[in-house]
Amino acid sequence: DTAVSQTPKYLVTQMGNDKSIKCEQNLGHDTMYWYKQDSKKFLKIMFSYNNKELIINETVPNRFSPKSPDKAHLNLHINSLELGDSAVYFCASRLGHYNEQFFGPGTRLTVL
Amino acid sequence: DQQVKQNSPSLSVQEGRISILNCDYTNSMFDYFLWYKKYPAEGPTFLISISSIKDKNEDGRFTVFLNKSAKHLSLHIVPSQPGDSAVYFCAASPDYKLSFGAGTTVTVRA
Numbered sequence: 055d056t057a058v059s060q061t062p063k064y065l066v067t068q069m070g071n072d073k074s075i076k077c078e079q080n081l082g083h084d085t086m087y088w089y090k091q092d093s094k095k096f097l098k099i100m101f102s103y104n105n106k107e108l109i110i111n112e113t114v115p116n117r118f119s120p121k122s123p124d125k126a127h128l129n130l131h132i133n134s135l136e137l138g139d140s141a142v143y144f145c146a147s148r149l150g151h152y153n154e155q156f157f158g159p160g161t162r163l164t165v166l
Numbered sequence: 167d168q169q170v171k172q173n174s175p176s177l178s179v180q181e182g183r184i185s186i187l188n189c190d191y192t193n194s195m196f197d198y199f200l201w202y203k204k205y206p207a208e209g210p211t212f213l214i215s216i217s218s219i220k221d222k223n224e225d226g227r228f229t230v231f232l233n234k235s236a237k238h239l240s241l242h243i244v245p246s247q248p249g250d251s252a253v254y255f256c257a258a259s260p261d262y263k264l265s266f267g268a269g270t271t272v273t274v275r276a
Contacts (some may be wrong), residue, residue, distance in 0.1 A: 102263070153259050154215060157211070159207070159209045159212055
């Protein structure tokens with residue numbers, strides 16, 4: 055059983071389009087995250103939700119909008135895609151006061 | 167501004183020998199440190215962690231050492247196995263928000 059799953063795994067799209075990436079965790083965790091891994095391989099946090107409430111919002115363009123319909127899901131919607139948005143996006147989740155985060159397999163977004 | 171640094175982008179080690187990965191940090195508020203392992207086309211998987219109240223944590227072949235005064239931690243893998251070939255990320259946290267290093271690619275030679 056997949057603990058943290060993301061769809062799609064690959065996404066190729068044109069500049070200016072709007073796209074969404076979905077994330078689901080079946081671990082019963084209450085906190086979820088979105089990370090971006092850029093071409094230099096750095097993993098940088100973008101957003102975090104705890105029980106459907108936004109708790110971390112890093113300096114991310116407002117074209118990126120996270121949505122958490124329930125604590126098992128955290129989706130990422132991106133408007134007006136730009137070339138620089140090309141990256142691998144990882145979803146992660148964490149339980150309570152534990153520091154360990156569990157990551158999904160990633161979504162490779164390519165903007166042409 | 168990278169607060170967690172892994173200055174060695176790659177490491178090659180013979181099977182059966184020790185792999186030592188290093189990580190430095192600048193933020194003195196960091197109080198929890200983690201190592202993640204990542205295979206290509208997969209997400210990072212948690213490997214081992216250490217709290218700032220300890221200086222060593224061991225789990226099987228993996229040991230993490232923390233030197234708070236030097237703001238340095240290291241991961242030892244003994245003995246190294248071919249399946250250990252992966253990218254290893256160091257991460258640190260003051261408040262559940264992880265800051266990651268750039269990763270070290272480990273190649274274990276047969």
